[in-house]
Each structure stands twice: as C-alpha cells, then as structure tokens.
Amino acid sequence: MGIMSLSQKEVINALRKGKVTICVVGLGRIGLPQAALFADRGAHVIGADVDPAVVECVNSGRSHLLDEPGLDRLVMSATNSGRLKATVDTSLGVEAADFVIVSVPTPISAKRIPDYSQMEEACHAIAKTLPKDCLIIIESTVGPGAVEDFVIPLLEEEAKMEVCVDFGVASCPERADPGGLLRDLTTVPRIVGGINDKSAEIARALYREIFGVEVVVVSDPKTANAAKLAENLFRDVNIALVSEFALLYEKLGIDAIEVIDACSTKYNFMPHYPSAGVGGPCLPQNPYFLIYEGMKAGYIPRMVQMARQINDDTPKRAVAMATMALRRINKKAESSKIAILGVTYKPNIRDLQHTPVEKIFISLKEIGATLKLYDPMFRDEEVFGKRISRSVEEAVRDADCILIGTAHDEFRNLDLDLLRERCNMPAVFADIANISDPSIVEEHGFTYAGIRKPEKSWSLREEEDSLQCTASQ
C-alpha cells in the first residue's frame, strides 16, 4: 500500500508515526543532511549513492561533509538509531520506499549546457524497482520543463508504469545554503510543484510534517524549477551589478562598500557585495539551465547572460588590482612572491566548487608569480595542485603581496605587525574579500589594493587596457 494511495490525513498520520520509508538518491551536500533529518524525525531512510566511500562513511555514522555545523552528530545519531542506512544500490533502496527523493548532481558541461547524465542514471535505477503508488520528488536543480519532458517520460518508459496512475512526481528544488544547511532545511519555506494535485499535496505533507517548514505549492514542476533558478539568478545578476558599480566607483574615487551600506538603509534595497567573484555549486551554474531552455524556446534573457560574463571576469580584476599595486612599489608580479589567503568560494566552508580564487591562482601562475596558498579549511592538504601552508605565517614568509581571496573568520583579525615582519617589505596587501580597513592596512606599512580605497593614482589607461582584454575574451 503505497503513499500515493493514502488520503492526505493518512499520509500525515503515517509521517507522524514514523511509518514511512524514504529513499534519498544522492548523498551529497543536500541529500545527506536531508536523509539524516528525515531519519532524525522518525522516518526510515535509505540513502543511495554511487560512491562506495560515501556509503561506507555514512554507514559508519560519519558525515563526509566536514563543514556543515551539526551534521556529523546528526548522521551519527541517525545511523545509531538504525533509521538511516546507506547503499550503493539505488534500486535496492527504492524497492520498499514510499518516497524517493532525487538529489543527484546536475552539473553544467564544458559547453555550458545541463548535464543530466547522473539524473538519467538515477532514473534508470529507480525505474527498475519502483513500487506502485510511490512519490518521486526531484530536488536536483533542473531547467523548467526538464521534469515534465525528460524525467517523467524516462521513468514511465523504463518502469512500464504511468505517472499519476501508478506513481506521483513532484519537484521540490532545494533552497538551502551550504554552511547553513540544517538551519535552512528546517526554516526556509519549500516550493513544491506536482505533476498533479495529489503529488503536490503529499510532497507538501512530507516537508511540512518532517521539516516543519511552510510549503508553497505552485502549478507544476516547471514553475517550481523556474523559481529555484530565478532566486539564484537574482543573486548572480545583483552581484554582477555591484561588481560593475565597484569598477566605476573606484575610478570616481568612491568606496563601493560605503555606498552599498548606505543604500541598505532603504526598505526597497537589498545589499550584495563585490568580492573575488561568484562561485559554488549554484550561482555559476544555474543561469545556464535557464539559458538552455531559453535557447530552445527562442528567447535568452540578456541580463542573465551578461551577469555571467561579468562575474566570470571578476577574478581577473583582482589580479589586475594586485599587479598594479605591485607596480606602484616597483615590483613586478612575475618576479614577486604572492601569498593567497583563502581559496574557497565563500567564507568558513570547505568547498572549492567553481571558486573564483582558482582563477586568480591560475592567472598569477601564468604571469609567473611564485605562489603560496593558505586556507584554514585545507591546512596541509593539496589544492589546485599545490600544498596548502600550515599557517598564515608560513604562507606569507618573504611575500611581496598578501592576497585575501576569501573572507574566512580567521582573517578578520590578522596581526598586521607580525605579517609585516614576515613579508618582504615593501609589500602589497590585496584585500579582494573586503575584510580590512584600508587606512589601517596602510598605517601598518602595506600598500593597499582593493576596491575600498580609491586608487586615484592608477592610470586609467592601464585599467582600460586590462578591461578590454577581459571583455574581448
């Protein structure tokens, strides 16, 4: 007796009594925390992942994600309770499931089109043993229409079953922020779009009962997926906008951060801040899902495309800032030693996905600079093919330039006197992450580079040249 054959009331009852079995397909950054939360709140959970190391890790009661506050303990207790088990065999996990939650990666290929191969693989495995009256919920990010036009036909064909009759399908795109997943999963409202009302209703009951969050039901899966993309594209576009503001304000002798902070006091303004660029699993990728659907439908949102270009180019601007500041102290980047502090795409998480700092690293390496890296999340590990230093002090030894790539908490109270002693003064302090006060940096003898202190002495000509290079790529 599958979940889709029950009334709304019976479903809620089953959820409250822990009488449901949930198969979570994909135990990554979103899948694992959800699997653990489902189990923690009473459900029987089978987590499926193609990576045996992940499965083994989870079955031994540990999280393979090391930077999610509270997750390790949650996985441990969920595994200990016997309600969370992991397997590499998706079909086995699906066999007894009331709910199948699909949370596999959907990356963007080198050609910048969605790569649904892992989704396809997951669908094949799910279809093999899909029980009758099961509800399949797609949480992975997909283009609007991909669930209707690709996922459902595939499942129907492979399972020899009919959607709405034999099984239900809903989209409920994840909206949680890495580094704060457990908080977001249990507080941020979810958006559910079902292939029919029944699918939406049951999916809604699941999230509401188990996570205790508000659930917004929209017309269909494609509307839910469009919403997921729109909220991330909003961020990507607005970060591109402030990056452009910063570029111009610098020329006008205006501090972009001061401007944004001032704007924030108005009720209809939402602040976004410039930094080394845009990274992570979502923002650099999500626009291409919409651009791809747009290409097929005959209209590509131009703002979305331009924001991507601008944000992709931002790391080069950081390189230009550091290079030109070195020139001001009569040093050349190619013969300088540069210590990059912070390599992750955002502060205080252990995630290198699409980190803009890698682009900065590559550019500086190409120029010929001698590079050292430090990041508290990867101490003594290898990143970008290079060993991460054990400490800030080790990384900055004899450096001509310190470049702050990520605003990790550890960098907010750097001992500038100590750094000056270690560095090969005169040296540049390139604060790409905007964590420092330029005047304090300069009081300590460093040459500041960054957007905060307007560098009026820069040659506009130089800056224009570097911009043109960037724009023409």
Next chain:
Amino acid sequence: MGIMSLSQKEVINALRKGKVTICVVGLGRIGLPQAALFADRGAHVIGADVDPAVVECVNSGRSHLLDEPGLDRLVMSATNSGRLKATVDTSLGVEAADFVIVSVPTPISAKRIPDYSQMEEACHAIAKTLPKDCLIIIESTVGPGAVEDFVIPLLEEEAKMEVCVDFGVASCPERADPGGLLRDLTTVPRIVGGINDKSAEIARALYREIFGVEVVVVSDPKTANAAKLAENLFRDVNIALVSEFALLYEKLGIDAIEVIDACSTKYNFMPHYPSAGVGGPCLPQNPYFLIYEGMKAGYIPRMVQMARQINDDTPKRAVAMATMALRRINKKAESSKIAILGVTYKPNIRDLQHTPVEKIFISLKEIGATLKLYDPMFRDEEVFGKRISRSVEEAVRDADCILIGTAHDEFRNLDLDLLRERCNMPAVFADIANISDPSIVEEHGFTYAGIRKPEKSWSLREEEDSLQCTASQ
C-alpha cells in the same frame, strides 16, 4: 551669526527652539513636502520657486500636488502658522537663511545627459545673497562628483566666497517615494555626505532633529549621490530582469507572477514585478547620471545600460500582447477600438512623468487603433492630447480591447459582467498591470492577454519578429 559658526549642540538647540530659517529652493514633489514639514516642526521656511503659479498656490495655503496624502492639510497649517512663505525670488529667500535646501529638477536631456541648467540657475540666485556661515544642502539628484566639480566651484565664484571657510555644503539626496512622501520623509533614513565634517554634522542634525530619522553620514557628497543612484539603479536592473524572466517564462508556459511570489519566500530574494514598463521622475532618468560619469571616467556599467534598453522596450511588448490577442479573435488592431485604463506611471498617483503607458498609447495610435483613455486621477482632463473619459463605462463603450495600463485601486474590482455588456464582444482584456486572475477574465467571456496566463497558442515566430524589431532600435 550663521548656523555653520555654531557648535553641534547650539545647532540642535536652535532647531529644537525653532530658531532657524530654512530656504527651500524648488517647491516640487520633494521640495514642497519638506518645506511644509520643516515649518510644521517649528522652523521658519521660505520656499522659492520659479513658477509664480506654484508660489501663489502655496501662499494661499494649498498644495499644487494633488496626490500626496496629507500634504494639503500640512501646507495649509504651515502657511496659516506664518512659518511657511513662498517667493519667486530665490535670492530674497536665501538672504536670511541658515540652511538652503536645493531641490530643483535635474532632468536628463534628449541626448541622455544630465541637464543641470536649473541647478545652475539656482546656484546663481543663491550666490547673489548667500549669507556667511550658511549651509547649502543639495537634495536634487546629480551624478557623483557634480557637487564637488560643478556646484561648489560655481557657488564660490559667483558668491566670491570660499567653501568650508565662508559656507558649508552637503549632499542629502532625497529617497522618498511619490505617493508616500510624508511617510518616507519621516521614516526612511537619510544619507548625508558633507564637503567637510562640519557640513555633514550640521546637515545630520537638521534631518535628525526635524524629521526624526536616522542619518547615515558618508565620506563626501559624491558618495551620497552614488548611493542615491545605486538604490534606484538596483530597482531598474531588477525590474528589467523580471521583465526578461516574464518574456521567457511565457514561452515556457510558466506564470512569472507565480514564480516571483514563490521566490519571495526566501530570505535573500527581493521581489520586483513586471508591468507596462518603468516610469516616474527617477528610475528612467537616474541611470544616465551614472552612465554620464562613467563615460567621462572610462567605464560604463553594462548592466545598467542594458536594463535601460530592456525597460524602454517593455511598453512595446504590451502592444504586441494586445495586438496578437486581437488577432486570435480575428480582429485587427488597426481597426479596433481600444480602451486604455490607467495612464500614470504607477498606481494611485497623479503623475505622468515618463509613464510607459504613453508609449503604449503612441504605438497603438500609430498602428491606427481608435483609442479611449480613462484614469481616475485625470477624469475629464486632457492627457497625451486626448480627453480622459469620465468613467470606465464611458471609455469601454464598444471597445474591442480593454488594456489595463496602471494598477489603480479602482481597477481591482472591475465589474466584468458590465464591461462585457459595454464592449464589442468578442473582446480582449489585456492586463498589462497584472491585477486580474486570467481564468476569471476568461470565464467572463474575454480573451485574456498578459503575462499571467501562458499563451501557448501564440506563434513563437511572431513573437520573435516583434522582439527583433524592438531589439534593433
């Protein structure tokens, strides 16, 4: 003994005791409400305006702005108290002033560059009688740098006085929203940038004491002006973004409003909604202040420029929607009678500045449609060279198409049965302002046009053609 020669404490004391004289130059949408508020809160206020009709109106105790809730009564009481007087002679008003608030229009010329001629004229008049130790506050929107590079040199030369020594200057760009000015002026924090600390300090005291609002002091006038522009450009860019979303979502069979409402449930999303386009005194103009400074400095923010193009084109899209819907009921726009309901740039205000509905009107007129206009704010007056109908019923008589241009409250509960009786059915209901439920509109026998109900029957080819026309302009 001018205000700039007093200590901060003495200034606050004088403000509290109503012992200050404020000259407000420009009694327009921002100047008049402020003048009235200053007087209401105890200051002696002289309002100067080049328009004798405005001066006469104010001196007779009335507001020439008819759509600002509470303003009429405030002007009346301020005038009656004897603390608000108006004059056409700016120099006369400045003579005895402690503060001179400059709130003159700074439009954008046909060539899309700032037209500071009224600011220049005001400066000439102010300089003639500028008393020593006066503080001049520029509230008009200007490009970052215009106060430092243009306003101050002009004042110094004309007055033969030295800034910081003989008089102070600060920028405090207005941030109030037409239709809610009195509310915003007394609640929204102000941003002050002074030419020196003393100017900023005294300006801050004025706004804090008299309006009771928080005052954010930034480095200099140009930073304050950059903030004013950034917050409006943020809106312009985000409206362009949702307009593009709407364009694509329609092709994908997705309701843009449903998507935006769903996104709004996430903490880091701020909703903006598509409509007939972007109008008013600020949004269509402000970007050109920054673009102009950008041209001079060598970097034009591309997102800002593109947003302007998109928003300028939005009214044409409304025309295309109405035209294509008429075609679906076998009518041609050129031989149709179209009733446009709502002509202002935003709901419930009496303001036609840069209203996108004018562009819709002109396009439909060029096509050859017979047009009727109705707007509750302009009943029986002439707008766009045409008399506004006295009622909705009058406007829609025998119409083949009703086009909602502005979301005035009056249109939120239209009697669709009555409209159907009046119209030449079959007829189109083109809801460009998104105030109606498409299914209810269609239940009443109208053909709905707008972004809410995906019009899958539209030929993509047609839509593309119309877009290309638009894009190539």
